[in-house]
Amino acid sequence: MQFLIVGLGNIGSEYEHTRHNIGFEVMDFLAKQQNVSWLLERHAHKTQFNHKGHTFHLLKPTTYMNLSGKAVRYWLQELKLKQDNLLVVLDDLALDLGKIRLRAKGSDGGHNGLKSITELLGNNAYPRLRFGIGNNFHSGKQVQFVLGKWTNNEWAELQIPIEQAANACLDFGLIGIERTMNVINTKK
Numbered sequence: 173m174q175f176l177i178v179g180l181g182n183i184g185s186e187y188e189h190t191r192h193n194i195g196f197e198v199m200d201f202l203a204k205q206q207n208v209s210w211l212l213e214r215h216a217h218k219t220q221f222n223h224k225g226h227t228f229h230l231l232k233p234t235t236y237m238n239l240s241g242k243a244v245r246y247w248l249q250e251l252k253l254k255q256d257n258l259l260v261v262l263d264d265l266a267l268d269l270g271k272i273r274l275r276a277k278g279s280d281g282g283h284n285g286l287k288s289i290t291e292l293l294g295n296n297a298y299p300r301l302r303f304g305i306g307n308n309f310h311s312g313k314q315v316q317f318v319l320g321k322w323t324n325n326e327w328a329e330l331q332i333p334i335e336q337a338a339n340a341c342l343d344f345g346l347i348g349i350e351r352t353m354n355v356i357n358t359k360k
Contacts, residue, residue, distance in 0.1 A: 176253055190318070267304025272301060
């Protein structure tokens with residue numbers, strides 16, 4: 173069994189450790205945990221590893237957030253994988269800081285990365301792991317908040333949820349989406 177796990181974010185040093193790049197952070201945690209290195213490939217930084225008889229392909233698109241679908245569609249086709257074997261990891265303003273939610277499908281919720289993926293896949297029936305970044309911003313300041321860097325306190329608070337999200341990515345491949353949803357979506 174093979175799985176494509178895609179962390180959404182923007183490339184470039186100006187976007188490192190920003191709230192919008194939490195998908196990249198989860199991918200980096202997984203890559204470090206599995207002791208694998210990233211390679212620049214078509215439309216993405218990519219790596220892979222084997223875990224308990226399953227192959228996990230990790231992706232950090234280089235297409236920028238708004239064109240994430242380009243990388244996702246290309247690598248699904250290149251790896252000859254079904255959408256069921258795709259998991260997208262992204263930031264979510266509607267969830268409290270560090271809260272994670274796994275869904276089998278759903279709307280884009282105004283997230284431009286999901287909009288792009290849905291548009292290029294032609295449907296929204298793909299799993300996604302939403303990672304809460306909170307919504308602690310003043311009216312009209314959403315873009316600055318999302319593209320803003322984590323505070324030291326926030327970053328410290330996120331270390332356990334990042335590990336939980338990485339483990340959820342592995343569980344997705346090992347025990348399936350339904351069982352993983354039962355574990356992840358019920359955590360306090």
